[in-house]
Amino acid sequence: MASGSWINNEQIPDHEKLWKEDVEKLLTQGKSWLTFQQKIQKGRKSDVWDKFEIAHINQQPIDFAKCRMCNSIYVYKSSSGTGSLLRHECGGSEKSTPPAPNQPLINKFTRKLYTDSDVQKLNDEIVIGLSKDLRPLFTVECDGFHRIAQALINFGAKFGQIDSKNVIRHRTTLKKENLSKIVATERIEIKEQLINSPSFPSIALTTDMWLDKYKQRNFVSLSAHFIDQEYSKQTALLDVREYEEDDKSAANIRHSIIKILADYFENSVVDSIVKEATLVTDGASNMQNVFKKHNPCLCHRLNLLVDWTFIDKQLPDPEKIQSRAAKGNPYPTKEFSQAPVKLWKAEGLCSVDPPYLA
CATH class of the missing domain: 1.10.10 (Arc Repressor Mutant, subunit A)
Known part of the structure; x- marks a missing residue:
């Protein structure tokens, strides 16, 4: 959307329709209703706000921040964090003076x-x-x-x-120089968002594991779900890494999660998260025992319900089912359709409940 007619007069704009370039122009024009104020911080303080101020229109904060030293304007929303502000490289040593209201901008002639x-x-x-x-x-x-x-x-x-x-670097350079720096910055930002969450350390975590069949490598992921200071739901991917434990026991999965959390927090904080956070996973027994507080993923259960209901596999012969059960080697549940499973389970003809009966 192009800048409105209010740019060159005293009409106060709708802040939701402002672009970064609009705020920059308003700054140069010295509009009295556009001010920049120190951010009021709740919880842990962030050093980034020693260098930046929040833009206000008629004393109401809007989604922009200004560097105190060079007057650079950035889009800022509490839900997206301070990553762009942290990456700002300021060349000014003191607050620069914005152009006079009547001074034309160079891009007006070159654009x-x-x-x-x-x-x-x-x-x-x-x-x-x-x-x-x-x-x-x-x-x-x-x-x-x-x-x-x-x-x-x-x-x-x-x-x-x-x-x-x-100007675009080789992938090895991106990996060695850019990626590590960006990851470090993002981790600081995610840590800040989590610590400032009103319910921290009582947050929700989701984890899952899968196998790379080509190289036979196991991987584990961990995501955090929390309420920010504006009481909006946020999600942050904490890590995806190779699973290096000996087996997939609950204790080993817990240890792998603790190692991911240790990249963000001190040991005492990690212990609090393990104690207070709720882990949401699939219905596997090992996953259910990783954290004290656990909730099953209902979407995963519904997916299995549909998959198992419409499985297209011929039922084994009833005599074979009884014969295997009598020998102590009953058919596993997933070998056949689920309609008669509950009855067969009660009669000892199959070994495991389907996930929606477990």
Whole structure:
């Protein structure tokens, strides 16, 4: 959406329709109803707010923050955290003076208007590029793609037309230098969000395990679900890593989760989380005993219910069922349809309840 007519007059805008560029223009115009104030912090204090202030319109906070030293404007929402603010590299040593209200901006003269033909050519290149890498067209609807695209557009607008191969680093460099730094920053941000949650350490955790059949490697994931300071539900992926324990016992799974939590918190805090948090998993017996507080994943149960109900497998011969049961080796439940399972289980003809009966 383009800037409204209020940019050049005293009409107060709807803050929900503001873009970052709009706030920058309002700052240069010295609008009296646009102010920047120290953020009121609840719980643990964040050092980032020593350098940034929250934008206000008529004393009401809006979703933007300003660097105290260089006056750079950033989009900020409590739900998305302070990652962009932490990554800000400020070159100013003191608060810079914004341009005078009547001073024209340089981009007013250099910005070009694109045509429908330009947009068509750009999208043609996107289709060709995705096709070369065998990527689905759905990629253009993903947040990650738009983050990359916007960063490239901003970079070109600042430095002009350049060869992308001169500025985009090799994957090994990205892994060694960029990835580790970003992960460290994101962990600090997630830790800050979790600690400031009103219910911390009483949060919810979800974990799951799976096997890479090609290399026969096991993996474990851990996500946190919590309420932020604005009382909105948030989810953060804490880690996905290779499962290196000897077996998949409840004690070993608990140990792998503790190692992930230890990357974020001190041992005493980790102990509190293990004691107070609720773990949500599938219905496997080992998963049910990992934490003291446990809830089954209802979506997983419903999926199994549908899968087992419509399983297309011929029933074993009743005589074979009875014969195997008599020998102490009954058929496992998943070998046949679930309609008669409850009765057969009661009669000792099969060994295990289906998940929706367990």
